[in-house]
Each structure stands twice: as structure tokens, then as C-alpha cells.
Amino acid sequence: MRVLFVNPGLDLGGAEQSLILLLEGLRSREVEATVAHFGNGPFRDRVVDLGFPTVSLRPPGLVRSATRYRSAWAHLWMPALVAAGFPTALRLAGLARRVHADLLHTNGLKAHLLGGLAGRMIGTPVIWHLRDFLPSGLVGQVFRGAARRLPALVLANSDAVAAAIRPDDEDRPRVIRLYNPVDLCRFRPGLPRSLIRRELGLGDEVPLVGVVAHLTPWKGHEQFLTIGRAVMDAVPEAYFVVTGGPVYETDGHAGYPETLRRHALALGLADRVAFLGARNDIPEVLAALDVLVHCPTAPEPFGRAVAEAMAVGRPVVAAHCGGIPEVVEDRETGFLVPTADVRGFASAIVQLLKDSALRERFGRAARGRAEALFAVEAHTASVLEAYRAIIAADRAGP
Amino acid sequence: MRVVHVFKDYYPPTTGGIEQHMRLLCTGLARQMDVTVLVPSRSRRTLEERLDGVLVIRVPEYGRYASVPLCPTMPVQLRRLRPDIVHLHFPNPMGDLAYLLSGWGAPLVITYHADIIKQRPFVPFYRPVLALLFKQAQRIIATSPDYIASSRVLSRYRRKTTIIPFGVDREALSLRDGEATEVEWLRRDLGRRLVVFVGVLRYYKGLDILLRAMTKVAGCLLIVGSGPERERLEAMAVQLGVANRALFLGEVPESRLRVLLHGAEVFVLPSIDRCEAFGIAQLEAMACGKPVVSTDLPTGVRFVNPHGVTGLRVPPRDPDALADAVNRLLDDPQLRAHLGQAAQERVEREFTAEGMITRTLEVYREVLVP
Numbered sequence: 001m002r003v004l005f006v007n008p009g010l011d012l013g014g015a016e017q018s019l020i021l022l023l024e025g026l027r028s029r030e031v032e033a034t035v036a037h038f039g040n041g042p043f044r045d046r047v048v049d050l051g052f053p054t055v056s057l058r059p060p061g062l063v064r065s066a067t068r069y070r071s072a073w074a075h076l077w078m079p080a081l082v083a084a085g086f087p088t089a090l091r092l093a094g095l096a097r098r099v100h101a102d103l104l105h106t107n108g109l110k111a112h113l114l115g116g117l118a119g120r121m122i123g124t125p126v127i128w129h130l131r132d133f134l135p136s137g138l139v140g141q142v143f144r145g146a147a148r149r150l151p152a153l154v155l156a157n158s159d160a161v162a163a164a165i166r167p168d169d170e171d172r173p174r175v176i177r178l179y180n181p182v183d184l185c186r187f188r189p190g191l192p193r194s195l196i197r198r199e200l201g202l203g204d205e206v207p208l209v210g211v212v213a214h215l216t217p218w219k220g221h222e223q224f225l226t227i228g229r230a231v232m233d234a235v236p237e238a239y240f241v242v243t244g245g246p247v248y249e250t251d252g253h254a255g256y257p258e259t260l261r262r263h264a265l266a267l268g269l270a271d272r273v274a275f276l277g278a279r280n281d282i283p284e285v286l287a288a289l290d291v292l293v294h295c296p297t298a299p300e301p302f303g304r305a306v307a308e309a310m311a312v313g314r315p316v317v318a319a320h321c322g323g324i325p326e327v328v329e330d331r332e333t334g335f336l337v338p339t340a341d342v343r344g345f346a347s348a349i350v351q352l353l354k355d356s357a358l359r360e361r362f363g364r365a366a367r368g369r370a371e372a373l374f375a376v377e378a379h380t381a382s383v384l385e386a387y388r389a390i391i392a393a394d395r396a397g398p
Numbered sequence: 399m400r401v402v403h404v405f406k407d408y409y410p411p412t413t414g415g416i417e418q419h420m421r422l423l424c425t426g427l428a429r430q431m432d433v434t435v436l437v438p439s440r441s442r443r444t445l446e447e448r449l450d451g452v453l454v455i456r457v458p459e460y461g462r463y464a465s466v467p468l469c470p471t472m473p474v475q476l477r478r479l480r481p482d483i484v485h486l487h488f489p490n491p492m493g494d495l496a497y498l499l500s501g502w503g504a505p506l507v508i509t510y511h512a513d514i515i516k517q518r519p520f521v522p523f524y525r526p527v528l529a530l531l532f533k534q535a536q537r538i539i540a541t542s543p544d545y546i547a548s549s550r551v552l553s554r555y556r557r558k559t560t561i562i563p564f565g566v567d568r569e570a571l572s573l574r575d576g577e578a579t580e581v582e583w584l585r586r587d588l589g590r591r592l593v594v595f596v597g598v599l600r601y602y603k604g605l606d607i608l609l610r611a612m613t614k615v616a617g618c619l620l621i622v623g624s625g626p627e628r629e630r631l632e633a634m635a636v637q638l639g640v641a642n643r644a645l646f647l648g649e650v651p652e653s654r655l656r657v658l659l660h661g662a663e664v665f666v667l668p669s670i671d672r673c674e675a676f677g678i679a680q681l682e683a684m685a686c687g688k689p690v691v692s693t694d695l696p697t698g699v700r701f702v703n704p705h706g707v708t709g710l711r712v713p714p715r716d717p718d719a720l721a722d723a724v725n726r727l728l729d730d731p732q733l734r735a736h737l738g739q740a741a742q743e744r745v746e747r748e749f750t751a752e753g754m755i756t757r758t759l760e761v762y763r764e765v766l767v768p
Contacts, residue, residue: 217632226648233651255642265587266620266645268580268654297629340624342649343411 001391002032004101006057006092006111010041011247013214014304015131018157018180019107020046025181025380027051031387034099036092038110055095059088059114085114092118102391103127103152109134109143116150125152125394127386128173131180131301133164133322148172152390155383157302158323176386179326180302181379182311182370189313189367191287200274202239207353210241210289212282212305215256218298219244220319222263223342227295229267230346235353240269243285245278286312290359291352294318295337295345303327310334311370315362317348327373333366400432401762402481404493406467408437408454413623413649414598415678416487416511419564425450426755431762434479438467438492444475455479464517466491473499483507483762486531489514491524494531505765508532509539510559512675513549536765539758541676542698548672560761563698565754566681566745571656584661591617591728594662594688596655596679599625604668604693609635609644610717611668615724618643619666620658622650659686663734664727667692667699670714674699681749684708684741689734691723702749708741 005023009016020043026033027050035047035054047054092114096104104126106115112128119126128151134140147154147165154175156162162175194204202208209231213219221242228240246257257275264273279285282305286292292309294300299322306316306327316334318324330336335348352359403424409417420435427433428451439445439456446455457475459467469492476484477500485507486493497506508531514521528551532538538552538559546552546559573581585592593615597603605621609631612619621631621644628646635641650658659665665683667674667690676698680690684702690709692699705711710727712719727734 217636222646223648226650229654230651233653259642259645262588262618262642263645263647266584266647266658267650268584268657270583270587340628342624 001030001102001387002034002100003387004092004096004099004104005033005035006104006106006108006115007035007043008038008108008110010037010039010043011214012042012046013247014180014302015107015129016043016046017304018131019129020050021181021183021376022380022383023047023050023052025376026384029380029384031384034095034101036095057088057091057095057114060084082113085110086117089114089117089121093121096124097122103387103394105129106151107131112143112151113146116146120150125390126150127152127390128154129157130154130161130165131157133161133299133301152393153386155386158326160299160323160326161301176382178379178382179373180304180307181376182304182307182374184311184371184375187283187286187308187311187370189363191283191312193287195284196241196276196281196288200239200241207235207238208241208289209238209291209293209349209353210243210285211293211295212243212285212309213294213296214244215246215260217256218296220295220297221260223295223297223340223345224293225260225263225267225269225273227293227342227345227349228269228273230342231349231353232269232272234346234350238272238353240273241276241285241289242273243276243279243282282308283312286314289314291349292316293345293349294324295339296321297339300324306334307370307374310366311374313363313367315352315359315366317345317352329365329369333362333369399482399762399766400434400479401427401483401485402434402436402476402479403485403487404436404472404476404490404496405487406438406490406492408435408456415676419678420487421449422565422567422751423754423758424452426751427758428452430755430759434481436472436476436479436493436496438469438472440467444471464520466517468492469496472496473501476500477502483765485509487511491527494527498527498530498534506531506535507537507539507761507765508535509541510545510549510552511541512673513551515671515673537761539761542701544701545675545697548696560757562754562757562761563701563749564676564678564681565749565751566678566685567751568685568745570652571659571682571685573656573660574653577653577657577660580657581661584657588618590663591615592620592658592662593617593664593666593724593728594620594622594658594683595666595668596622596659596682597667598623599627599631600673601627602669602671602673603627604670604714605631606634607670607715607717607720608666608668609638609640611721611724612640612644613638614718614721615728617663617724617728619645620662621646622648622655622658624648655682656686659683659688662688664688664724665690665709666720666724667703668714668720669693669695669699671695672697677702681745684749685745687738687742689727689737689741691720691727693720703741707737708744709737 037044104115104119106112107129134143154173155178157180162177211224286309294306302323319339320336321339328334337344409421424433434453438459442458457469473496481504488510539562540546635644665688667677680702690703692703693714694711703709710723712723
């Protein structure tokens with residue numbers, strides 16, 4: 001079967017990493033994949049490395065740079081996107097024809113709309129792989145309406161995301177919940193703890209607390225630093241690492257890394273926190289940590305970093321929001337804390353830092369849970385099954 | 399002698415001004431008498447704990463209606479404690495009702511923190527209770543003469559009102575060993591034009607005005623505290639292009655707050671309406687010898703910071719005037735030092751925790767005289 005993937009993100013964010021893992025899984029199967037992207041960047045490079053044919057849709061700048069973080073633009077965003085996106089949808093439809101796609105698999109809010117329209121134009125079924133909460137207001141309404149009409153199936157990466165796209169009292173769209181996959185071979189227990197620590201000039205005994213997330217404001221890095229300052233009062237020798245680079249196209253937040261650095265200075269963390277930037281060796285970074293913290297200020301659809309830390313066997317202290325409670329089992333693999341509760345975060349972290357037996361117990365349980373929920377093979381098999389069902393239904397005719 | 403203080407929250411976990419004030423007052427009083435605090439527990443259980451000598455009893459709460467906690471067992475609890483004095487912190491309708499329903503006629507003292515503003519539509523229904531309560535009260539404590547003059551309710555009971563301003567714990571704000579270095583590092587790293595704000599991020603704090611003012615101030619604003627407005631304000635800082643020098647630090651621990659206050663040049667309280675009844679945060683900065691820029695509200699805000707004496711006052715909701723005042727202080731080290739010193743002296747004269755506790759004890763003694 002032939003599948004045309006559509007991915008708008010240029011960076012390797014959580015959604016793109018999940019898609020890459022799926023593509024890897026599909027390589028040895030009966031799927032011929034083509035990947036349409038929005039421009040050059042780390043995502044496209046990675047797909048090329050995997051040996052899949054890629055096509056750039058080169059959408060107009062307006063479509064590319066409209067991000068859901070610029071809430072002030074939301075009302076302009078929608079009509080402009082539809083107008084500016086229409087030629088792109090046409091191009092996508094032509095592409096799907098050319099590669100004889102049996103279905104379109106879209107990965108990202110913009111792709112859902114564009115791919116959904118394209119699929120409608122040529123009568124090819126579309127699967128939305130939904131890994132986001134919909135924006136509020138007008139944009140969300142448009143998406144919810146489109147979700148009922150455009151996709152044959154929605155794959156949602158958590159029950160929370162599934163519940164947000166389909167209210168209980170409606171039967172469309174069809175939704176299957178499918179947790180994001182994690183590469184359980186790369187992310188495994190037993191990786192050297194001292195590799196990253198040596199780079200930072202830290203001994204193995206230093207309590208190390210980290211966050212792994214792109215440098216976008218809603219990921220809550222500021223809050224992480226504030227929590228860090230509170231942890232320091234109880235564990236003065238604790239050290240903190242922030243891993244993650246700025247997102248590729250960050251209009252309006254260009255100075256964010258610098259803002260964070262100033263934050264650390266204002267909180268008196270200057271010599272206690274390291275900013276590692278974007279890294280390729282996330283498994284080793286996680287292995288160096290004693291606790292991974294995830295404290296987004298907006299609901300997190302899934303929380304890839306959390307799942308990866310669990311796969312490495314690290315305890316997690318995370319916000320009780322969005323899909324995270326499905327990933328972390330409270331008091332078994334980590335602690336869940338109310339979203340903005342700085343003191344709650346700090347005391348959970350301190351408890352873990354002071355109790356190595358607890359860290360170990362949580363870590364072991366976390367790895368077990370990761371193996372049960374996030375294996376790539378199971379993920380790929382579920383997706384294939386969905387493909388077959390959709391294509392069979394499509395061939396059977398309306 | 400036992401006094402029971404009644405309010406709707408206590409620190410910890412709540413960090414608002416009234417809660418901080420109660421903590422300071424009750425802890426101080428507890429050295430001289432038996433002090434119990436009666437508050438809702440935000441759960442369906444009764445919790446008891448002793449915090450710095452104060453017995454804190456948290457009674458079950460069955461939801462909140464118009465932000466009033468519903469605690470049916472509170473009157474019984476109050477009666478069971480057999481207090482010699484009941485001290486209500488107003489506004490808190492549940493506490494008012496608890497006192498009236500308990501039927502325990504102990505002398506009543508009320509600290510009148512603020513008028514009912516947000517829930518004003520409910521006031522007509524509540525007025526009979528208020529009338530009864532204020533009639534029964536032996537003594538009402540107001541926190542500033544300005545608030546008495548501008549409050550309809552309070553001005554009616556002027557006869558039995560005593561003014562006891564809030565106090566500040568100077569001990570908690572003085573730098574410990576090694577923290578002077580931290581102050582130096584802060585100023586080295588972030589520049590010597592630091593402006594600081596401390597408070598819960600609520601609509602009436604006027605932070606949007608302050609962010610607008612920052613576009614005209616060459617300096618760095620440190621915002622300490624979090625709250626419901628945080629996300630909106632952060633987005634606004636990005637839009638205004640001041641995100642790099644308006645840092646939302648969240649709730650920082652006391653050990654860091656001291657350093658920030660001592661390291662700053664100016665403290666700003668840009669509140670926009672009389673919901674800001676006093677502005678305790680001003681006192682903390684003044685205790686650290688910092689001049690204050692605040693707004694001309696007819697409440698304790700005005701009383702704490704006399705214009706040209708301990709700082710500057712500007713009209714509320716006026717970003718340009720706010721920016722001018724902050725710039726004036728940032729550009730004039732002599733004026734800054736002069737006002738800062740006067741601010742510190744004023745705190746030591748008028749707003750110490752010890753003074754507040756002594757005066758409260760005096761009130762207790764007076765109401766106990768048969």
C-alpha cells in the first residue's frame with residue numbers, strides 16, 4: 001500500500017520524532033511511503049537519511065509561520081491560512097495522485113487541514129495523527145468541524161487528546177488512542193551516568209535535576225528555574241540542567257534563550273544551572289539525571305520527554321495535566337503535581353533526591369511501564385492495522 | 399487567655415497579603431497567649447497542626463459559592479474552642495456566620511481588611527448579617543486612616559475603630575551571611591537598574607500598566623509572584639518587546655526575595671483600584687531601604703507611601719507617569735538614597751511587627767475589661 005505522509009514541522013519536535021519512529025518501523029513492511037514536508041530542516045534531513053522520498057510543498061510564508069503560540073493572531077490566522085493554503089492543498093492533491101497514494105497520513109494541525117482538503121478533492125481517505133490539543137476559540141471550532149468531515153480516522157496520542165477532539169455525545173470522528181512510540185533500544189537503563197556529568201564538571205554524587213523540552217514558553221522552563229530555586233533551599237548542592245534548543249521558526253520569541261539565562265541570574269542559579277541547548281544524545285542526558293522534571297504551563301498532549309526518561313529508568317516529577325497522567329503512574333513511576341504548584345514540585349523533587357531507594361524503585365517501574373506502553377513494534381502494528389481497515393473500507397465504497 | 403482568629407485561608411499554602419499578615423500576627427501573639435486559627439481545609443476532613451506555636455484547625459469545606467467557602471461545622475468548632483476573644487478577618491462571610499451562629503458571645507474584634515468589591519451584587523442580601531455583626535463587634539481594627547475615610551461601611555463605625563497598620567518582619571528581610579555577595583552578583587549580572595514588583599498576579603495589580611511603562615524604562619523588571627493573570631501578562635510582555643527585561647520569576651523563596659529586594663533600585667506597586675487595600679509588599683521593600691513608586695489610591699497604599707517622602711506616587715492606570723517616576727528614581731541616586739532611608743525609618747517607626755502585636759494585645763485587653 002502507498003501512504004503519503006504530510007508533516008508541517010521543520011524541527012524534530014515530539015510529533016516529528018514519533019513519526020520518524022513509525023517510518024522506521026514501516027520500512028521493512030509492505031508500505032511505500034512518501035513524505036511531504038514544508039521545507040528544509042532537521043526533520044526533512046532525517047527522513048532523507050532513512051531513504052524515503054521527500055517532496056517539499058513550499059507553502060507560502062504565511063502558512064509556514066502561523067503557529068498556535070501567537071494567540072493574538074488567531075483570528076487572522078484562520079481565513080488567511082485557508083486562502084493562502086488552498087494552492088498548497090491543490091499541490092498536495094496532485095502529489096497524492098502522482099504517487100498513487102492509497103491514503104494520506106497527516107501529522108500536525110496545519111497538515112490536518114491541508115491534507116484533509118486535498119484528500120477530499122481526490123477522494124483519498126485521510127488519517128489525522130493528532131498529537132495536539134486544539135487551540136481555543138474560533139480556530140478550535142474550525143478544527144472540530146473539520147475533524148467531523150475530513151478524516152476517515154483520527155489517531156490521538158492520549159486519551160486526553162482523544163476526548164478533546166470528540167465529545168462524548170458524538171460518534172464522529174472515529175478516534176483510536178495510540179500512545180507515541182519510544183525507541184526502547186536507544187532509551188534503555190544502564191547507560192553511563194557520568195558521561196554528561198563529566199562534561200559539566202560534576203561528580204556522580206551531585207544531585208542532578210533536569211528538564212528536556214524545546215525552548216518555547218509554554219514548556220515552562222521559567223517555572224523549572226523557580227522550582228530549582230526552591231529545591232536549592234532544601235538541597236543546596238543540587239545542580240540543574242536545561243536541555244532543548246529554540247524552535248526553528250520562533251517569531252516573537254527570538255530572545256527566549258537569553259531571557260531564560262537572565263532568569264537564572266535573577267534567581268541566583270547562575271552557577272547551579274547549565275543550558276545544554278539542542279542535543280542528539282538525549283538518552284545519555286537522561287541517564288545522567290536523578291530526576292526528570294516536566295512542568296509545562298499549558299496542557300501537554302503526551303510528553304515525549306517524560307516517556308523517554310521512563311524508558312531510561314528515571315523517576316519523573318511532572319504536571320498533572322493533559323496526557324501526562326496516562327504516561328506517569330503517580331507514586332509508582334514518579335510524582336504528579338498540580339500544574340503551577342511550585343512548592344509541590346519542589347517537595348516531590350527533594351523527596352526523590354533524598355531517597356535513592358525510592359528513585360530506584362520508581363525507575364524500575366517506569367521502565368516496565370514504558371515497555372508495556374511505548375514499544376515501536378506494537379505502535380507500528382496498530383498503525384498498519386488501521387491502514388488496512390481504512391483502505392478496505394475505502395475500496396468497499398461508500 | 400485564648401483568641402481564635404477566623405479567615406478563609408492561612409499561610410501555608412496561601413501566600414496572599416492577608417494570609418501573610420495573619421501568620422506574622424498570630425505567631426507573635428502566640429508568645430503571649432493561646433492562639434488558634436480556624437480556616438477551611440479545602441477538603442472534606444478536619445486537619446489540625448501546630449505552626450510556630452499557633453494551633454491551626456482546618457474544618458471541612460463543602461465547595462465554595464461566590465468564592466465563599468461553605469463549612470457547616472465551623473460554628474460548632476468555634477463554640478467548642480470556648481474562646482475568650484474571637485478575632486474575625488473581614489471580608490469572610492463564612493467566618494461572620496460562624497460567629498453569629500455559634501451563639502458563643504465572646505468579645506468580638508474584627509480586622510477590616512477591605513470592602514466587599516468583587517461580590518458587590520450580593521451585598522444587599524448580606525447587609526443584615528453585616529449590621530448585626532458590626533453592632534456586636536467590640537472593636538474594629540482598620541489598617542489605615544485613608545481606608546476608613548474612603549470606605550462607606552467603615553466610616554459608619556468610626557467610633558469603635560482603632561487604626562493598627564500592618565507590620566513587617568524585618569528580621570526575615572535582613573541579609574544573612576554571604577547574601578551580600580549574592581546581591582552584588584545580581585547587580586553585576588542584570589545591571590544596576592533593577593525594578594522589582596512583588597505580589598499575586600491579579601487584575602487589580604496593574605501589571606499591564608507596568609509592562610507598558612517598561613517600554614519607556616531602560617532597566618530590568620523582576621516580577622515576583624504568580625497568579626491567574628500570569629499567562630496573559632507574559633504574552634503581553636512578548637508583544638511589547640520587553641520579555642527580555644520583564645522577568646516573571648514566580649514564587650521565589652524568602653531567602654531569594656531578600657536578595658532581590660536589597661539588590662533592586664526601586665520597588666513598584668502599580669495597583670489600579672481599591673481592591674489594593676494596603677499593599678504590604680511596599681513595606682517589605684521599604685524595610686530594605688528601597689524607595690517605592692505606587693499609585694494614588696485612597697487606601698492604605700497612599701498612607702504607606704507619602705509622596706516625596708518615602709517614594710513617589712502616580713495616578714493609577716497611567717503608564718507614562720509610572721515610567722517617568724521610575725526613570726526619575728533610576729536616574730537620581732541621591733533622591734533614591736534619600737527616599738530609601740526615609741522609607742526604612744518610616745517602617746521602623748510605624749510598621750514593625752512588634753508594634754502591631756503590642757497594639758493588638760492592647761485592644762484585646764480593652765475588650766476584656768468588663
